[in-house]
Amino acid sequence: MNIRDNWRIVLLAVFVVGSGVALFAPVAGGATDDGGLTNLQYGIQLDGGTSLQAPAVGITAEGVNVSVDDETALAQNVSAAVSVDPIDVRVSARSQTVEVFSRNATQDQLRDALIAEGYQPDSVRDGVTQQTREDMVQVIQDKVQESALSGGSVSTINGIEGTFISITAPDRDQEELQSLLDERGVVRIYAVHQNDNGSFVQDQVLRQDDFKSIGFARKDQGEAVVPVTIRNSVAERFQQEMVEYGFGQARRCGVNRDSASNVSDVDDYCLVTTLNGEVVFSGGVQQNLATSFANGEFANGPNFRMTTGQNMTQAKDLEISLRAGRLPAPLDFDNARVQSLEPSMGQEFRMDSLIIGIMAVLSVSGMIYLRYRDPRVALPMIVTALSEVFILLGFVALVQYPLNLSHIAGFIAVVGTGADDLIIIADEILQREDITTDRVFQNRFRKAFWVIGAAAATTIIAMSPLTVLSLGDLSGFAIVTIVGVLIGVLITRPAYGDVLRNLILEE
């Protein structure tokens, strides 16, 4: 047996070894790190977790001929006209769009508001702009990654009715994921102080963009704290305002943060931080910080610590919100597709689908053996079919594709088509009069391959719509099947032909 004549078998062996490496070699970040046996990644159906696809809430006016200088003014006027919060309006001179992210605003309201401002939008439609969606994906990615133990994934998918944002969080149940996403994480910091009449008023002194860096939430002497640094460009103004509002001297905030839920309930000298309008931090200013405001040293090193009292969870939320930024538009959970599975069920499905896979392989092997009754033909066939699955598993491990139930169905389909094609090869080569020369063998092998190639092409064509259409997680099923068929046609089935040739020419 020389290598040149059997290069197909050698190639198969190389791929099998390569897959073994991809599956079992310890890789940084691979699942083997977490104590798993293989480098396979499991999706939520086999590991538990939640996946969610939802559109963004919003309406968009297109073709609004606004200049960069007028962006802010227009946003403010539109927000007043359609009565939504200013942060829910986004005006972009670059894309010539005005978006309103609120369920309460109608298309007509937006159109009227723009016309009243002297603009003529080309069209007003449901949905948000691509830029907004990209920003949302970015923000959600940060949120999911900041809070998750293992990586989730966020992407956009295209449907007929519009574009959806798709989120997979392996270690969260539905309620947790939804509340994480639901929090749009709008952080505002107010200084509450007495005005000239002696009554307490609230002035916003910092907003989200003013923060330069956010430290990790941690417990410090029994208090949950988040250390923050604000931007140099706003430090001077912030410092001045603090002094102006009376925080140039130490202030003890006498308001219990558990009793004040709204910033307007606060009636003492306090710095109040709200997260989504809810008070999460209210505190005084300690002597050293107050002094640094008063003498202007603060602006040289603008950092301080925010504390949420004993409440570590709120500190974490505050940290996540400050870090991840807010979602540009809320997600429309009423029109979301959600799938959620307990980790215990995922484990169960993993075991069960493994059993199904093994049983399917065994029954195919049994059929092959019953048909040929010659172990020299049947055994290599079964081994080849198994190596096809093994290489496919190696591929999946290599690209770190998260496996779901439909993929397992794809594996079983690959076992089925693989066996089919090996039967075609065996029958073509073994039937009729004996093969005497290598040329006869090559000829028959080519003939068998024509059928196999044609069959593979139909399977690939039939499956390819699923790879691009967003139909649940069926794209995975299609991809696994197509890759499996390709591996079969290009690597394993030719190798089986070589095995048969050695077998026959030996005689």
Add this chain to the structure above:
Amino acid sequence: MIEFEVPEIDYTRYSNRQLAAVPLAVLTVALVVLASAWAITGSPVALGIDFTGGSQMTVQSDMSPAELQAAFSPDPVSVQGVQRYTDRYVLTFSESNIGNLREQAESAGLSVLGSGSTPASFGADSMRIGMIGVGIAFLGMSILAFALFRTFVPSVAIIVSAFSDLMIPLAVLSLLGVKLSLGTIAGLLMLIGYSVDSDILLNNHILRRRGEFYESTYQAMETGVTMTLTSLVAMAVMAILATFFNIQVMAQIGFVLVIGLAADLMNTYMLNLSLLRWYKFRGVKR
């Protein structure tokens, strides 16, 4: 010991008409079933929640199905026990607000093991995408069939049997009242790929090889029937075990393929064969 051998059928005993009559009759029945279901219910096959919108929840509880039924408002459309566990149920709702349903389940003391929901708008979208997908796949397969054989009758023979292979399982689903799901669509697409294999094999043996018609036919059958039966067994194992384990998507794919492949055996070796024989012996070659 079991003998597995493909029987040699004496096709000379049957005329083309006789051979084609059976599969065509079955196809007609299938189409009548689908058409009447369409006329009565507005859809040839009942649509599952993947397409109508709705939710599904797997719960663990000592409650009886009737108690479970009463624990929710709105009522579940169905409460199904899981084969392997006596205390596990799959609840299906036409309502898609899964958050609310999960709360209800929790307050009724059920432990929710898994849930999924599809809003109606999403479902309608999926339905259209699914139909487009099956359409493109079928069209692609048809074009490929023509490209491979470049003659009218054999290519049409492949397309007609593939069409029948799709319609028969759909009619069976419709008759049994099984609801259409994403798994079913995947199964149908897989079926387009799978079922054409044996047709291509048969056409190839008869048209592109020298040798006597019946000899070629028998050789193609020997290989083709083995192939189809092997796939059918793999899919049957998957369908049965997945049903037992309550893995719905695998059960759905397996179920469609088992029926489709069985229909394919009939369509390939009766319908396709009779068309090929007619073409070979009486047809006018271009």
